[in-house]
Amino acid sequence: MRWRSPRSSQRDSACRRVLLNIAVPLFALGFIRWREAVIGSLLLTIIEGALRKWLLPQFNQEIFFAKDFLLLGAYVRFFGGRLIRGEHLMEKRRANGPLGLLSFWAGLQMLNPLLPGFAVGVLGLIGYLFYAPLLYLAPAVVRDGAQMRRLSLVFLSFAAVALVLAPIQYFSAPDSILNIYSNQSDMGVPVIALAGGSWRLGSLLVSCLHDTRGSRAMRHIPFCSWV
Numbered sequence: 001m002r003w004r005s006p007r008s009s010q011r012d013s014a015c016r017r018v019l020l021n022i023a024v025p026l027f028a029l030g031f032i033r034w035r036e037a038v039i040g041s042l043l044l045t046i047i048e049g050a051l052r053k054w055l056l057p058q059f060n061q062e063i064f065f066a067k068d069f070l071l072l073g074a075y076v077r078f079f080g081g082r083l084i085r086g087e088h089l090m091e092k093r094r095a096n097g098p099l100g101l102l103s104f105w106a107g108l109q110m111l112n113p114l115l116p117g118f119a120v121g122v123l124g125l126i127g128y129l130f131y132a133p134l135l136y137l138a139p140a141v142v143r144d145g146a147q148m149r150r151l152s153l154v155f156l157s158f159a160a161v162a163l164v165l166a167p168i169q170y171f172s173a174p175d176s177i178l179n180i181y182s183n184q185s186d187m188g189v190p191v192i193a194l195a196g197g198s199w200r201l202g203s204l205l206v207s208c209l210h211d212t213r214g215s216r217a218m219r220h221i222p223f224c225s226w227v
Contacts, residue, residue, distance in 0.1 A: 022062050023069050030073025035141045037074040038134070039151065041067035046158045068130065078137050090136050099132055 030037035044051075044067045052060045079089055090096065106128050110121030142148045169178045 022065060026066055026069035027073040027076075030070040031077045032073075034074035034077040037070040038137060038141045041070045041074075042155065043158065044070075046155065046162065071131070071134075074137065075133050078140065079133070093135065095135055099129075099135075103129060 044063075048063050048067070052063050056063060082089055106125050109115075110118070110125055112121065115121050142151065165178070169176075172178050
């Protein structure tokens with residue numbers, strides 16, 4: 001039997017508590033206001049790095065999972081409604097074939113004996129396919145061209161901040177205010193956001209995080225943009 005440190009057990013307990021605290025209310029919100037949930041999830045994806053790193057680092061995990069629970073509620077409302085009305089679950093699109101092949105291949109990879117555990121395969125499958133339903137849901141979210149133009153302007157404005165910040169952050173020192181967490185003093189040791197062997201580029205963007213102690217943080221598969 002594998003030994004687990006008390007710190008690891010505390011982290012797992014904290015993760016379960018976080019999920020219980022945010023899963024139900026965000027799922028319900030996504031179910032009730034599914035159009036707004038999709039729009040809010042996309043906006044949150046653009047700015048969540050800044051929220052987790054600078055503004056609300058104490059709610060790091062809650063912010064990380066927020067968009068997923070919102071989208072899950074929206075998925076159930078949208079696709080469940082289609083089933084109740086007797087409609088096809090998915091419309092005919094050219095991407096159906098490639099998505100089907102990707103789903104089949106990703107499912108096979110879950111059985112890869114070289115994976116460290118079955119849970120890793122499940123997380124990989126979710127990472128690859130969880131956002132694919134937006135391909136079918138997004139056209140129902142935007143009602144007309146005027147709304148699309150307004151949303152595009154908002155999203156591009158936030159994305160432009162990340163584009164401007166990226167080169168500034170890259171050429172800043174690793175211990176610059178742009179590359180450390182705002183609750184640095186609470187962590188006890190210096191923690192710097194890294195991607196690979198260099199400090200992470202673009203704090204508004206989500207990527208694989210490492211800290212100076214070598215512990216791995218969560219990896220987030222990029223959110224597919226439907227704008």
